[in-house]
Amino acid sequence: MRIFWIELRRSPFLWVFIPMGILALVVLLRERASWESVWPEASVQVIVAATQLPGVAIAAVAAWSAQRVHRGNAEDLLDTAARPRWQIEAMHLLSTLTYAWIPLAGSSVVAVFVTSQVAPPGFLWTSYLALGVVAVLISAALGHALGSVVKNRLAAPVAAFLSFFPLFIMSLLVPYFGEANKEVSPLALTVRLTFALACVAAALTLGAQAAWRRHVAWKRLASGAAVAVTAAALIVVGPSQHNREPPGNPACGKVVDTQVCLWPENAARLPDAIQATSEVITATKGVLSFPGLVSEEGLGIATSDSQIEISVLPGITREAFRSLQIFRLTWTLVANCGAYESERDGRPRIQARAKMDTWLGSVMLGRLQDAEWDSFALTPSSRKEVEVTLNLPRYRQEEWARKQVLVMGICND
Structure with missing residues (x-):
C-alpha cells in the first residue's frame, strides 16, 4: 500500500486529472437538455463525456508516465528488483x-x-457505467503498454491517436446515444472486458526487458497475441447496444381517439408527445382519419387500429414530435406500386406527399414553413402551390389536401 501512495504522489496525472474532470463536466453539461429527463441517455452521456476527450488524454499521459523507466535508464534496476517486474508495473498502472x-x-x-x-x-444504468469503466481501462492500459516498450517521445501522441480512433471514429468502446429502446449487449460488454484484461496483461508484461534474457519471451508474445485476438473479436461482435424487449408498462396518454405511448424511461417526454399529437390531429381534421395509435419504436403494442411508429431521439422537442408524426403519417398514405414502377410514374405520388408534408407543417406554424424543412422532393412550383393554398379558406385547403391524399394512393399503371 505504501508503494501505491508513492505512485499516486509521483504520477503526472496529479497535474491533469482536475483539467480532465472539468473537461468532462463541460462536455456533459453543454447539451444538458438532451439527456436530463431520460436515465439511459444520461448514462450514455456520462461515459461519452468521461471517455472520449478525457480518454485520449488518459492514453497519452499513461504512455508518458510509463516512459519514465526509459528516461531514468532504470530498466535493469527494475528487472533485478526484489519484487517481480509485473508487480511494480501493476502499482504504477493502478495509480x-x-x-x-x-x-x-x-x-x-x-x-x-x-x-x-x-x-x-430511477438511476444511471450500471451496464453503461461498466462500459465507461472498461473504456477508461483500455485507454490507460494501451497507453501504459506503449510507453513501456517505446523509448521515442512520440509514444504519447501515438497512444492518443490509437485511443482517438476507437473512441471517436468507430465508436467501438462507448455508444453515442442511449435511446430508451436500446440496452448494452451482454456479449459486447463481455468482449470489451476481455479486451481490457488483455490490454492490462500487455501493460504488465511488455515492459519486462529482462524477460528476453530469461527465455520467457512467450509471456510477451502471448499478451500481444491476446490483445490482437480480442481486438478482432470486438470488431466482429459489433456495436455495444442491442434492442430491448418490449416493456409491459409503457407510458401512455390519450388524445381524442388516439393513444400515444412511449417507453417508460421517456415518460417525462409524454406531455410533449401528447400535445404534438393533438396539434397534428387538428391540422388533419377534415382531410383524413388519424391513426388510433402513435407509439415509440420497439414497444410492439398489438392493436386493431392503424398506427404510426416514431423514433424518440435525444433532446426531442414538441416541434420534433410533430415533424416525426407528419413524416410517418404522410408516408403511410403513399401506395406501394411495386419495385418495377418507373421513377416517372411514381413521381406524382412522391410530389403529392412532399406537398402534404409542407402544408401540414405550415398549418401548425400558421405560416409557410422555412424551405430547409421541406422534403428534398418538393419542387419550387409545388412549394408555390402550397403557399397559395395556405391563403385560401380552411374548407378550400381541406379540398386541396384531400386531392393530394387521393393522388398519393393511386398507382399509375
Missing part, C-alpha cells in the same frame, strides 16, 4: 487508473443530481 476514473465518477454524481430532478424515479 494511473485511480486518477483516470475520477472524471467518470464526478460526471456520474453530477448527472444523478441533474437527472433526478426531472426524470421518473
Whole structure:
C-alpha cells in the first residue's frame, strides 16, 4: 500500500486529472437538455463525456508516465528488483487508473443530481457505467503498454491517436446515444472486458526487458497475441447496444381517439408527445382519419387500429414530435406500386406527399414553413402551390389536401 501512495504522489496525472474532470463536466453539461429527463441517455452521456476527450488524454499521459523507466535508464534496476517486474508495473498502472476514473465518477454524481430532478424515479444504468469503466481501462492500459516498450517521445501522441480512433471514429468502446429502446449487449460488454484484461496483461508484461534474457519471451508474445485476438473479436461482435424487449408498462396518454405511448424511461417526454399529437390531429381534421395509435419504436403494442411508429431521439422537442408524426403519417398514405414502377410514374405520388408534408407543417406554424424543412422532393412550383393554398379558406385547403391524399394512393399503371 505504501508503494501505491508513492505512485499516486509521483504520477503526472496529479497535474491533469482536475483539467480532465472539468473537461468532462463541460462536455456533459453543454447539451444538458438532451439527456436530463431520460436515465439511459444520461448514462450514455456520462461515459461519452468521461471517455472520449478525457480518454485520449488518459492514453497519452499513461504512455508518458510509463516512459519514465526509459528516461531514468532504470530498466535493469527494475528487472533485478526484489519484487517481480509485473508487480511494480501493476502499482504504477493502478495509480494511473485511480486518477483516470475520477472524471467518470464526478460526471456520474453530477448527472444523478441533474437527472433526478426531472426524470421518473430511477438511476444511471450500471451496464453503461461498466462500459465507461472498461473504456477508461483500455485507454490507460494501451497507453501504459506503449510507453513501456517505446523509448521515442512520440509514444504519447501515438497512444492518443490509437485511443482517438476507437473512441471517436468507430465508436467501438462507448455508444453515442442511449435511446430508451436500446440496452448494452451482454456479449459486447463481455468482449470489451476481455479486451481490457488483455490490454492490462500487455501493460504488465511488455515492459519486462529482462524477460528476453530469461527465455520467457512467450509471456510477451502471448499478451500481444491476446490483445490482437480480442481486438478482432470486438470488431466482429459489433456495436455495444442491442434492442430491448418490449416493456409491459409503457407510458401512455390519450388524445381524442388516439393513444400515444412511449417507453417508460421517456415518460417525462409524454406531455410533449401528447400535445404534438393533438396539434397534428387538428391540422388533419377534415382531410383524413388519424391513426388510433402513435407509439415509440420497439414497444410492439398489438392493436386493431392503424398506427404510426416514431423514433424518440435525444433532446426531442414538441416541434420534433410533430415533424416525426407528419413524416410517418404522410408516408403511410403513399401506395406501394411495386419495385418495377418507373421513377416517372411514381413521381406524382412522391410530389403529392412532399406537398402534404409542407402544408401540414405550415398549418401548425400558421405560416409557410422555412424551405430547409421541406422534403428534398418538393419542387419550387409545388412549394408555390402550397403557399397559395395556405391563403385560401380552411374548407378550400381541406379540398386541396384531400386531392393530394387521393393522388398519393393511386398507382399509375
